[in-house]
Amino acid sequence: MITGEIKNQVDHIWDAFWSGGISNPLEVIEQITYLLFIRRLDDLHTLEENKANRLSRPMERRVFPQGNDAKGRAYEDFRWSRFKHFAPAEMFTVVDEHVFPFLRDDLAQQLGNGDSTYAHHMEGARFTIQKPALLAKVVDMLDKVPMEDRDTKGDIYEYMLAKIATAGQNGQFRTPRHIIQLMVELTAPQPNDVICDPACGTAGFLVAAGEYLRKHYPNLLHDETLRKHFHYHLFHGFDFDNTMLRIASMNMLLHGVEGPDIRYRDSLAQDHAGEEEKYTLVLANPPFAGSLDYENTAKDLLQIVKTKKTELLFLALFLRLLKSGGRAAVIVPEGVLFGSSKAHKELRRILVEDQKLDAVVKLPSGVFKPYAGVSTAILVFTKTNSGGTDFIWFYDVEADGWSLDDKRTPLLSEDKLGSVPCTALTDDEYAMNNLPDVLARWPQRAGAERNRPRTAQSFCVPKDDIAAQGYDLSLNRYKEVVYEAAEHRSPKEILADLWKLEDEIQRGMKELERLFG
Amino acid sequence: MSVRNSVPLVEVAEVFNGKTPSKSEQRSRGHPVLKIKDVSDLGEFRGTFDSFIDPELADAYANKQLREGDTLILNAAHNANYVASKTFRVQRPTVGAFATGEWLVLRPVESRLDPGFMFHWVNSPDTRRAIRDMVKGIHLYPKDVARLRISLPPLPEQRRIAEILDKADALRTKRRAALAQLDTLIQSIFLDLFGDPATNPKRWPKRAFGEVCETRLGKMLDQKQQTGKHRRPYLRNANVQWFRFDITSLFEMDFDDDDRRIFRLQSGDLLICEGGEPGRAAVWRGELEECYFQKALHRARPNPNLALAEYLAWLLWFLNQAGMLSGVTSATIAHLTGEKLAVLPTMLPPLSLQQEFANRVTSIENVEASFQTSLHRLDGMFASLQHCAFRGDL
Numbered sequence: 001m002i003t004g005e006i007k008n009q010v011d012h013i014w015d016a017f018w019s020g021g022i023s024n025p026l027e028v029i030e031q032i033t034y035l036l037f038i039r040r041l042d043d044l045h046t047l048e049e050n051k052a053n054r055l056s057r058p059m060e061r062r063v064f065p066q067g068n069d070a071k072g073r074a075y076e077d078f079r080w081s082r083f084k085h086f087a088p089a090e091m092f093t094v095v096d097e098h099v100f101p102f103l104r105d106d107l108a109q110q111l112g113n114g115d116s117t118y119a120h121h122m123e124g125a126r127f128t129i130q131k132p133a134l135l136a137k138v139v140d141m142l143d144k145v146p147m148e149d150r151d152t153k154g155d156i157y158e159y160m161l162a163k164i165a166t167a168g169q170n171g172q173f174r175t176p177r178h179i180i181q182l183m184v185e186l187t188a189p190q191p192n193d194v195i196c197d198p199a200c201g202t203a204g205f206l207v208a209a210g211e212y213l214r215k216h217y218p219n220l221l222h223d224e225t226l227r228k229h230f231h232y233h234l235f236h237g238f239d240f241d242n243t244m245l246r247i248a249s250m251n252m253l254l255h256g257v258e259g260p261d262i263r264y265r266d267s268l269a270q271d272h273a274g275e276e277e278k279y280t281l282v283l284a285n286p287p288f289a290g291s292l293d294y295e296n297t298a299k300d301l302l303q304i305v306k307t308k309k310t311e312l313l314f315l316a317l318f319l320r321l322l323k324s325g326g327r328a329a330v331i332v333p334e335g336v337l338f339g340s341s342k343a344h345k346e347l348r349r350i351l352v353e354d355q356k357l358d359a360v361v362k363l364p365s366g367v368f369k370p371y372a373g374v375s376t377a378i379l380v381f382t383k384t385n386s387g388g389t390d391f392i393w394f395y396d397v398e399a400d401g402w403s404l405d406d407k408r409t410p411l412l413s414e415d416k417l418g419s420v421p422c423t424a425l426t427d428d429e430y431a432m433n434n435l436p437d438v439l440a441r442w443p444q445r446a447g448a449e450r451n452r453p454r455t456a457q458s459f460c461v462p463k464d465d466i467a468a469q470g471y472d473l474s475l476n477r478y479k480e481v482v483y484e485a486a487e488h489r490s491p492k493e494i495l496a497d498l499w500k501l502e503d504e505i506q507r508g509m510k511e512l513e514r515l516f517g
Numbered sequence: 518m519s520v521r522n523s524v525p526l527v528e529v530a531e532v533f534n535g536k537t538p539s540k541s542e543q544r545s546r547g548h549p550v551l552k553i554k555d556v557s558d559l560g561e562f563r564g565t566f567d568s569f570i571d572p573e574l575a576d577a578y579a580n581k582q583l584r585e586g587d588t589l590i591l592n593a594a595h596n597a598n599y600v601a602s603k604t605f606r607v608q609r610p611t612v613g614a615f616a617t618g619e620w621l622v623l624r625p626v627e628s629r630l631d632p633g634f635m636f637h638w639v640n641s642p643d644t645r646r647a648i649r650d651m652v653k654g655i656h657l658y659p660k661d662v663a664r665l666r667i668s669l670p671p672l673p674e675q676r677r678i679a680e681i682l683d684k685a686d687a688l689r690t691k692r693r694a695a696l697a698q699l700d701t702l703i704q705s706i707f708l709d710l711f712g713d714p715a716t717n718p719k720r721w722p723k724r725a726f727g728e729v730c731e732t733r734l735g736k737m738l739d740q741k742q743q744t745g746k747h748r749r750p751y752l753r754n755a756n757v758q759w760f761r762f763d764i765t766s767l768f769e770m771d772f773d774d775d776d777r778r779i780f781r782l783q784s785g786d787l788l789i790c791e792g793g794e795p796g797r798a799a800v801w802r803g804e805l806e807e808c809y810f811q812k813a814l815h816r817a818r819p820n821p822n823l824a825l826a827e828y829l830a831w832l833l834w835f836l837n838q839a840g841m842l843s844g845v846t847s848a849t850i851a852h853l854t855g856e857k858l859a860v861l862p863t864m865l866p867p868l869s870l871q872q873e874f875a876n877r878v879t880s881i882e883n884v885e886a887s888f889q890t891s892l893h894r895l896d897g898m899f900a901s902l903q904h905c906a907f908r909g910d911l
Contacts, residue, residue, distance in 0.1 A: 483713075483715035483841075488701075488704065488708045489705055491706050491709055494698055494702045494705055495702070497698055498695055498698050498699070498702070501691050501694055501695040505688055505691050505692065505695075508684055508691070509688065511684055512688070515677070515680065515681050515684065
């Protein structure tokens, strides 16, 4: 985790943008992303330089060419370590008129294939800082943020991304990191998985999956084949928002993935030839609600289910993307679980009968606050094309460690939050954070969990029961509530009370009469 | 007594606002604070405090601690109509509590103004109107209230008037209490005869609601299809309250011959709300000669060999109380769809027992009607006494 001091530094950068006239958090993060990228280019160049010096050879690969650009500026001045010492006005000229055009036009070519993902997303880069003073300030502040250590820089970037969330801009809403972590833990990514998030946003799922792999397979990067797979073939994220793509790439880069496949795809509209059955793990929280015209929807999805609803189309998409044997953990709005349209029922039937639906983890409806109060659930399933569902495991998450109001304040100290807390929780604390319990019970779903009563927080329901209910997957359909007998006074007691009241009313009338004399 | 003897209120009472403790001054225990919501619309203390401050803070503002005889007026609200709508007479359990800033406090100089007299004077129609007129924006200011003129008969006369009004008011309160008791009496009789439907301790057999009743939804309102030819009144969700119909405002739409045959209500039909408060039900007793019903309502016609409509209405009430009617789709607007209603497990005690219940309900409803009349009379009497009291005719 990053320290309070670093958080302060980041907050100051944010304030500087704010008072410098850039208040849209998404724009702030975009500009910071460019600057971090520029700083990294300099680091890369330095690395190559050092290598060349050590070996007393000319540089193999240059980020910045030798000589001057078309406007006559020395490429050497494009380097962060150089221009950071310039006076604000000059720094501004260099960055605005020279570095950015270089990013947009020449970089991808210059780098060749090495850093192409990142260079590619820089092609549309726009520099929107208007004032030299602001640029100088931000460069100075960013320069002090420690970006050497992989863990720290990833966390710093995540901390910045959380600010987009706090500000509640842009329609997509950010999946809380602890929910992402839970889904990653439930699906336990393997080093040879091929993971896809077809609505990746800032790449939160991919980053978390990467961190999970590094933690559970410490030797992963020592094996040449696995290392290559990790850097270039494991992570795939699609989005149709260019800003998000830039942020997602930077997020992956700062988390130490060299060549992830983060690319522009309109997942529901474009044909999926070439993408189908490519992936072994899908992790996603696709945008819910809204609907598409049939004309704008990929035909191969409509073949699976004829619907205009995006949340159903995404489910069809996941099935399409997955290899046989592939797993998925995805967030769906509650309507998917019980909706009564033909498409709803058919998709649920497919999941239960044709594939293997493993679990429905109902989340509390405040999970996405303050953006939305929707009720959601995590569906965990395996694509088999031959069925295999026998029991479905239900878990009713009532508390995720944060208050479920708009404030979402943590209810526990940091070491006790999330699905894998550093400190063990007491029973009272479990009541405030169910996530560790979800993870503890998940492996038992074919064993002890089968015997839990339907009144418990988690239980298993046999497939036939689900089929009998029209494939309704809402937990409340199967959960049994323990009712307590209502306490009541006997009719006799109440009648006695009534007589007493009547008597008092009678006496009151008489007294009133007396007062009038 | 006449207006000639009147004095500005400020001469005979202190008039000031309470003080709202800041967030950081609020405690989970300590010295109690009286908030607006602690007092009912009828001016009764609800019985418990939920906000507290340190005793030291309360002592630092000693005069904001309520004394017996104070009268409080709500002085600020988000809605101007709500300002001055609530008044409260400080009595035993609230004495000493700390008044928040939303209360305006009137504290009589007891050598000249009887607290009871002051309270009834504040609540008399003339004074209430005068106070309403003083509301500026959403606030009522002490300096304005202080200028109100109050007619002051001699103290013994004030006490006599206060006593009469207190006694008359107590009669109304008792009558309301008796009415509330009648409601719980029906519930109690139901539980006594049948047991709690949530747990069914008497193990009555259960059948699906759809097997007990023939049910259907009403006619869908389609504004575009309206010709105005066969307009008939129909019931909608708002008309169906628990155990009774509110037919003060009925809408009309077209019902052609077929519709009239299908959707016409008969005495003994049980009408059940589909949305809003799903399951809210009442038994139609021909309140209107010819009436129909809309799609937001289910009409259930019980099989006369299995169940009585009155029994079923109360059964639904208990199931609703136990949260067994709306649980399934809590995130979206709750609905009791035809599908759900049809499969609702319905416990069926013997018809004779249901009949006995229905009989008792009828007799209780008769008593209730006479209590209601009595309450109206008492209200009338109180208003008349109030009117006379402050015009010097009592």
